[in-house]
Amino acid sequence: MERPYILHMFTPGPQMSPFDVNMAADAGYQILTPYCHVTLEGITGLTQDAIFSRGPKGAARTGLFVGGRDVMLADEMMDHVRKAMVPPFIVSVCADPSGAYTTAAAMVACTEAALRHGSKEGLADAQVLLLGGTGPVGRIAAVLCAREGARVSLGSRKGADAQQAARQTGERFGVALQGAPTGTAEELRAALAKADVVMGVAAAGVQVASEADLAVARRLRVAVDINAVPPAGIAGLGAMDDRKPLAGTSAVGIGALAVGNVKYQVQHRLLSRMREAERPVAYGFAEAFATAREVVAEKSR
Template sequence: MERPYILHMFTPGRQMSPFDINMAADAGWQMVVPYAECGLDAIAGLTQDTIFSRGPKGVARTGIFIGGRDALLAADMLDRAAGAMVPPFVVSLMADPSGAYTTAAAMVACTEAALQRQGRGLAGQRVVILGGMGPVGRICGVLAAQAGASVALSSRQGIDAAEEAARQTATRFGVALEGVSGGDRAAVRASVAEADVVLACAAAGVQVLSAEDLACAPRLAVAADVNAVPPAGIAGLGVMDHAVPLAGTSALGIGALAIGNVKYQTQHRLLQAMRETVTPLRLGHAEAFDRARQVLATTT
């Protein structure tokens, strides 16, 4: 009898996301086993319990998925799991905390494609991320910075909170980020006045840019929003818009469901690749971005 494909899913939270469990099952994993309240210090032991019980052939049908809600902690957990491997007992690893890595990958890849339609790329662009303290906002910032953009994380909690989030994230991922205040309308308008790209990563149902705010962004080339719950995070932006002209601006708009479609395909293909690979994979935010670009290249 062939050994089943088993995906062990570790989260530091109280429960693993049902979304991720569904995604794993739909990607062909036969046994999907969630583990809750797994802190950083537990990962090495859990990883070694995962690898040693199946033998070198069994590990080829075994994977580890790291969830949670903290984009930085997930990166640390991914490193810790990789460091606990003992060849030839090596399994594939994937991190996607709160869907942040695949969502950010999809958002930035869609933004990059919209910029390319205008004869430019991310390099040299000024990117302002509203809701930049959350996991999606932080990873969007990392990916955009790694692609050569000048990136600012904005927070409604003010400049101190934004600068601290930028410092922590920049240090962890080795990129340059800055913090800007989004604490009031004047601060938001000042930040978007110099923006080529605005990425709205705020909480669902919160509008971060009104039509009046957009009028203060004369350089804006792309505006993208991950909020699918009314009202739109960016005024005038439809959830299905995919590089559609945004009313009242010269920008192209990208809506939440357009991003979500790319995110879904990216996560599915990564989970599927883990199951099908002969050589163990390590999949983090960078690999998610590469796959999101591939999704766009094959579907548009």
């Protein structure tokens, strides 16, 4: 009898995301076990319980998933998980807190492709503004953009929050980020006037840029919005838009469902590849971004 594929799913929160459970089941895992209120101190013991109980051969059919909502904590948990493994008892692990890794990867890959459409510049030296950027998706998208050579600002209506998030995220992931206060119309429009790329990454149903705000964004080339709940996070940008000209600007727009389609495929591929891998793998946001680039390139063929 073959051993079943088991995925142990860790979250520091009160429950595991049903979205992630569904995705793991569709990727072929047969037994899904969530562990809630997991701490940094406790994750080492949980990991070692998972790896030592099945032997080296069983390890190939055992996976770990790190969820939650805090991308900084998830990265620390990944470090603890990997340090807890003892060869040859090593299993595959994937992190995607609040879907932020795969969503950010999809958004940045879509943006990069739109920038390169008709040119070869991509994100290098682009000025990127993330509105509502102190949340999980905004922080990881900022890191990915910065790693590609962009100059990145995390926008927040509370200037102190923007500065703190930029500093903490930059220090954790080794990139230079800026904070941009956007609490007043003057502050928001000053930030928009400098932007080549604007990403709306605020909470659902929150508009971060109106038509009047966008009128000052004369350098804007790409606008992306991950909010599918009305009103649109970026005015005039439809959820299904995919490189569609954004009225009143010189930019193209990419909507939430266009990003979401790529995000879904990225998460499915990562979980499927983890289950199918002959040797242990570890997937974080860098691997999610590489996979998102694959998906976007396939769409363009």
